[in-house]
Amino acid sequence: MARETDSSMDTVFDQGTPPLEEAGSLKDTSQTGSYTADNIQILEGLEAVRKRPGMYIGTTSSRGLHHLVYEIVDNSVDEALAGYCSHIEVTVNPDESVTVTDNGRGIPVGINHKSGKNAVEVVFTILHAGGKFGGGGYKVSGGLHGVGASVVNALSEWLEVRVSKDGHVYRQRYERGISRTPLEIIGDCPAEKTGTSVTFLPDPLIFKETRIFDYDILRQRLREMAFLTKGLRITLTDLRPRVDSEGRLEDKPRTHTFCYEGGIQEFVTYLNRGKKPLYDKVMYFEGTRNGVYVEVAMQHNDSYTDSEYCFVNNINTPEGGMHLVGFRNALTKTFNEYGRKNKILKDSEPNLSGEDIREGITAIISIKIEDPQFEGQTKQKLGNVEARGATDSVVSEQLRYFLEQNPSVAKTIIEKSVASQRAREAARKAREMSRRKSALDSMSLPGKLADCSEKDPSKCEIFLVEGDSAGGSAKSARSRATQAILPLRGKILNVEKAREDRIYANEEIRAMITAFGTGIHDEFDITKLRYHKIIIMTDADVDGAHIDTLMLTFLYRFMPELIKQGHVYLAMPPLYKLEKNRRVWYAYSDEELSQILNEVGRDQNNRIQRYKGLGEMDPEQLWETTMDPERRILRRVQINTESESEVDLIFTVLMGDKVEPRREFIEENAKFVRNLDI
Numbered sequence: 112m113a114r115e116t117d118s119s120m121d122t123v124f125d126q127g128t129p130p131l132e133e134a135g136s137l138k139d140t141s142q143t144g145s146y147t148a149d150n151i152q153i154l155e156g157l158e159a160v161r162k163r164p165g166m167y168i169g170t171t172s173s174r175g176l177h178h179l180v181y182e183i184v185d186n187s188v189d190e191a192l193a194g195y196c197s198h199i200e201v202t203v204n205p206d207e208s209v210t211v212t213d214n215g216r217g218i219p220v221g222i223n224h225k226s227g228k229n230a231v232e233v234v235f236t237i238l239h240a241g242g243k244f245g246g247g248g249y250k251v252s253g254g255l256h257g258v259g260a261s262v263v264n265a266l267s268e269w270l271e272v273r274v275s276k277d278g279h280v281y282r283q284r285y286e287r288g289i290s291r292t293p294l295e296i297i298g299d300c301p302a303e304k305t306g307t308s309v310t311f312l313p314d315p316l317i318f319k320e321t322r323i324f325d326y327d328i329l330r331q332r333l334r335e336m337a338f339l340t341k342g343l344r345i346t347l348t349d350l351r352p353r354v355d356s357e358g359r360l361e362d363k364p365r366t367h368t369f370c371y372e373g374g375i376q377e378f379v380t381y382l383n384r385g386k387k388p389l390y391d392k393v394m395y396f397e398g399t400r401n402g403v404y405v406e407v408a409m410q411h412n413d414s415y416t417d418s419e420y421c422f423v424n425n426i427n428t429p430e431g432g433m434h435l436v437g438f439r440n441a442l443t444k445t446f447n448e449y450g451r452k453n454k455i456l457k458d459s460e461p462n463l464s465g466e467d468i469r470e471g472i473t474a475i476i477s478i479k480i481e482d483p484q485f486e487g488q489t490k491q492k493l494g495n496v497e498a499r500g501a502t503d504s505v506v507s508e509q510l511r512y513f514l515e516q517n518p519s520v521a522k523t524i525i526e527k528s529v530a531s532q533r534a535r536e537a538a539r540k541a542r543e544m545s546r547r548k549s550a551l552d553s554m555s556l557p558g559k560l561a562d563c564s565e566k567d568p569s570k571c572e573i574f575l576v577e578g579d580s581a582g583g584s585a586k587s588a589r590s591r592a593t594q595a596i597l598p599l600r601g602k603i604l605n606v607e608k609a610r611e612d613r614i615y616a617n618e619e620i621r622a623m624i625t626a627f628g629t630g631i632h633d634e635f636d637i638t639k640l641r642y643h644k645i646i647i648m649t650d651a652d653v654d655g656a657h658i659d660t661l662m663l664t665f666l667y668r669f670m671p672e673l674i675k676q677g678h679v680y681l682a683m684p685p686l687y688k689l690e691k692n693r694r695v696w697y698a699y700s701d702e703e704l705s706q707i708l709n710e711v712g713r714d715q716n717n718r719i720q721r722y723k724g725l726g727e728m729d730p731e732q733l734w735e736t737t738m739d740p741e742r743r744i745l746r747r748v749q750i751n752t753e754s755e756s757e758v759d760l761i762f763t764v765l766m767g768d769k770v771e772p773r774r775e776f777i778e779e780n781a782k783f784v785r786n787l788d789i
């Protein structure tokens with residue numbers, strides 16, 4: 112099972128401030144002597160990175176900031192993949208610098224004859240081909256990554272590297288990419304102690320938006336990296352001062368250690384932890400074909416959505432690509448062959464479709480390839496054709512063998528696929544029927560919808576209102592020109608727990624789909640969106656919050672682009688109304704109420720009303736507190752995570768039927784869940 116423990120690695124670098132010794136016998140290539148043509152080229156290279164950081168790290172927002180850490184950690188992961196490193200420690204220091212330390216062989220310190228430089232300096236000052244977001248992927252002989260160190264160096268106010276090797280500790284310091292000290296020996300250590308440690312402070316001139324590292328974002332990505340490299344131990348420690356909920360300073364730093372002997376097999380167990388697996392085993396296939404190393408782990412659960420996560424050289428490819436195609440081919444072909452051969456699928460029955468077989472699957476497809484080609488608009492799709500054949504071949508061969516060894520698992524999956532096939536057929540008929548009745552057609556809007564008169568979608572908003580009575584108030588309160596109201600009765604269907612056919616039969620869901628106008632899934636077309644603001648308006652209580660999550664789950668599963676492009680909002684009705692001397696205040700939180708009371712005085716004659724629901728407000732109150740664009744508060748919903756598997760988990764855990772993981776998850780991730788809503 113997964114281990115998450117406190118840890119302390121006895122690092123060879125932890126020597127306090129070492130005395131500055133003589134510079135050793137190393138040649139200083141940066142400070143003394145004149146710059147050679149090479150040096151100038153280097154400066155130009157790194158200057159290009161500083162001029163256009165987006166080309167190299169995608170963005171200089173929080174996301175790009177965190178990317179710096181991954182670029183450095185990738186180098187240590189490569190050392191682990193080469194078999195020389197078992198532990199990586201990532202520390203966020205109180206000054207917002209980050210230290211990454213490994214126990215690998217240590218970057219070579221010898222002089223490279225071609226460049227006349229030591230390897231450390233080459234790593235940190237020579238910009239390697241392209242950069243991830245510039246050219247087509249990245250090429251380096253040897254390691255899979257190793258291109259990022261010079262980029263991180265260029266974008267850091269300062270960076271210090273320490274290498275322990277051959278009984279010495281070496282150090283070099285850079286500022287904004289330029290070496291400020293030579294690589295010098297600063298102390299000795301036992302010859303068997305080796306490793307690399309890099310500390311860097313992101314440059315405020317580059318990262319203007321934020322330089323604050325988010326522990327939870329780092330934790331998620333490092334956990335993912337640990338899953339993807341079995342047996343590798345990764346520790347994250349936050350040394351920044353921190354206060355608890357009572358405002359007291361915490362005395363212990365926050366820390367997590369990830370180490371998964373089972374690798375991606377454990378990753379699947381982790382992803383399925385909020386769901387009911389259909390069988391105990393997690394399948395695991397592994398092999399190398401034509402230089403492509405393929406690893407796949409999978410298990411079905413009782414839900415109706417498939418979750419396939421693809422990685423190339425440990426980098427997520429959300430748009431899939433050749434490895435995913437190969438995996439899917441193998442799955443479809445092998446299950447149909449097995450089903451026919453063993454008469455679970457009768458001759459009279461049609462083949463199972465890939466979709467039917469994948470219903471409820473959780474799969475990780477992770478490949479390692481020498482020269483990955485990333486394609487598509489966001490360069491998140493693998494283009495290498497050889498990856499398709501390799502993945503297909505490894506999975507076909509080993510899945511066939513697995514099914515033969517585990518006939519009861521095979522039977523369970525095929526029976527589930529047949530059920531899915533029938534439901535899909537029923538759904539298709541239901542869809543067709545409702546199309547014929549043109550209920551899913553935007554020409555005939557749902558009867559309950561009170562539409563607005565404005566035709567320009569960018570000026571229009573739609574309120575999805577809990578309950579008919581609140582819906583009624585909202586209809587009379589609204590600004591008719593730009594605000595549409597769609598009342599929804601009671602709790603809407605939980606789409607995590609229903610098959611497609613039932614979902615399409617659901618009236619509330621059909622009404623929403625029709626009103627939005629965009630269509631769903633593959634047919635989704637954002638240009639047909641009829642309202643640029645979709646506002647969920649529910650009571651400010653537990654039931655309201657539940658309806659919010661049901662609604663968001665539906666939107667996320669059926670039209671994720673609406674959320675990603677920032678069209679979805681939560682209305683915020685007030686919690687309290689305070690009346691004094693014929694004046695009225697509304698408070699949207701307990702803090703705000705006490706703030707208002709501080710200002711107006713806590714007198715006897717204050718009238719404080721606690722709103723229990725939207726229904727308690729008359730239309731005028733509803734308008735001025737919650738709907739009036741001039742006065743209301745809206746919270747835009749955004750997906751606030753690097754890792755798509757985490758978003759899936761949130762919805763699964765929040766909406767699934769296992770209570771324990773849900774409670775655990777909410778306790779663990781209170782902040783995260785809030786982030787999702789805000």
Ligand code: TSJ
Pocket residue numbers: 182183184186187190211212213215216217218219234253257260307308309
């Ligand atoms: F890239 C980097 F500088 F940012 C960086 C590299 C940062 C960190 C935290 C670690 C590393 C790193 C590099 N860890 N381990 C290595 N290993 C090598 O560079 C290395 C060592 C020995 C040999 C060899 O052939 O003897 C080859 C390599 C590539």
